[in-house]
Amino acid sequence: xxxxxxxxxxxxxxxxxxxxxxxxxxxxxxxxxxxxxxxxxxxxxxxxxxxxxxxxxxxxxxxxxxxxxxxxxxxxxxxxxxxxxxxxxxxxxxxxxxxxxxxxxxxxxxxxxxxxxxxxxxxxxxxxxxxxxxxxxxxxxxxxxxxxxxxxxxxxxxxxxxxxxxxxxxxxxxxxxxxxxxxxxxxxxxxxxxxxxxxxxxxxxxxxxxxxxxxxxxxxxxxxxxxxxxxxx
Numbered sequence: 001x002x003x004x005x006x007x008x009x010x011x012x013x014x015x016x017x018x019x020x021x022x023x024x025x026x027x028x029x030x031x032x033x034x035x036x037x038x039x040x041x042x043x044x045x046x047x048x049x050x051x052x053x054x055x056x057x058x059x060x061x062x063x064x065x066x067x068x069x070x071x072x073x074x075x076x077x078x079x080x081x082x083x084x085x086x087x088x089x090x091x092x093x094x095x096x097x098x099x100x101x102x103x104x105x106x107x108x109x110x111x112x113x114x115x116x117x118x119x120x121x122x123x124x125x126x127x128x129x130x131x132x133x134x135x136x137x138x139x140x141x142x143x144x145x146x147x148x149x150x151x152x153x154x155x156x157x158x159x160x161x162x163x164x165x166x167x168x169x170x171x172x173x174x175x176x177x178x179x180x181x182x183x184x185x186x187x188x189x190x191x192x193x194x195x196x197x198x199x200x201x202x203x204x205x206x207x208x209x210x211x212x213x214x215x216x217x218x219x220x221x222x223x224x225x226x227x228x229x230x231x232x233x
Contacts, residue, residue, distance in 0.1 A: 002200050002216075005034075005207035010045070017052035021045040023189070023207045037209050038185030038231035039163055042117035045189075045205055048073075050111075053104030059095035063118040063159040065147050066091045066103070067167070067227055069191045071111030077101035081129040088225075090146045090165070091131035092157040094120070099127035114189065114227055120160040121149070132157050136169050136225070143168045143178050143228065163231040170195070170220035178228065179215045185231050186210035193224025 011029030012021035022029045023043035024036055036042075041062070053074075066073060072086045077093075078100040085091045093101065105111035134146055148156040148164035156164065168176055170193075180186060188197060188208040195202050196219040202208045204224075210216060211233075218226070 001210070001212050002197060003209040004200055004202065005209060007203065007205040010207075017049045019047040021205070023187070037187050038233050039119045039161055040116070040185065040187055040229050040231050041119050042115065043187065043189065043207065044115045046113050046115060048105040048111045048113070050105060050108055054102060056100050056102045058098060058100045059093070060098040061120060061123045062095045063120050063161050064093045064095060065116040065118070065159065065165050067114040067116065067146070067165070067191070069112040069114065071105060071107045071109055073111055073113055074104045074106045075101060075129065075131070077129055079127065079129065083129075083131045085131045086133070088136050089131065089133045090157060091129070092147050092159055093129045094125070094127060094160050096125040096127040099129075101129070114191065116165060116229060118159060118161045118163050118229070118231060121162055122160070125160065130157055134167060139167045140169050140171070141174055142176055161231070163229065166228045166230065167226070168218065168228065169225045170218065170223070172220050172222050175217055175219040177215055177217050180213060180230060183212070183233055185233055186213070186216070186228060188218070188226060188228045190224050190226040193226075194221040195219060195224050195226060196221055
């Protein structure tokens with residue numbers, strides 16, 4: 001089953017400095033039919049104006065993955081971590097027992113991110129933060145694991161959940177397959193470009209909610225960059 005969730009159907013609000021779209025219920029957007037997908041709880045599509053950002057705020061018991069689509073995001077937290085994550089790269093924060101952080105667009109232009117929240121397998125634990133570059137050439141034509149809590153995904157940023165976040169870039173006409181292990185849930189969003197997922201056309205920033213599928217085939221109808229989350233039910 002693949003359920004298309006068009007970008008126009010997403011919740012959200014434009015705050016001026018932040019134009020936020022929510023694939024699932026978040027902040028002031030509430031939809032009882034979109035409370036999450038497996039262990040995936042939040043997928044926010046955020047457009048952040050230059051020299052603005054999220055002031056210090058707290059999180060706990062959540063795996064928070066930020067995928068930068070355009071521009072860069074700068075992170076700082078109360079553990080002393082600081083970092084700047086550029087377009088195509090990923091940062092991960094395991095909030096654990098509690099962390100306070102801020103995220104700013106310190107660039108001269110607009111920054112666009114996907115922020116993905118996954119429910120951890122267990123509560124508590126020491127909070128951590130990390131970032132890593134993932135060259136786009138390495139994911140041309142194949143899914144590459146960016147963040148994962150699944151054994152065997154050693155090259156990915158670690159998260160504390162039975163889930164993985166994958167990236168893929170395809171040139172127009174190229175295809176890539178992804179196999180799901182058992183009764184898994186998938187959620188796929190093109191950052192750029194239009195793709196066909198098993199006969200369903202998914203436009204840039206649409207969501208495709210996937211379950212009860214042993215395998216999917218993604219074909220690029222134009223040059224495309226996409227993110228897929230694979231989680232336990």
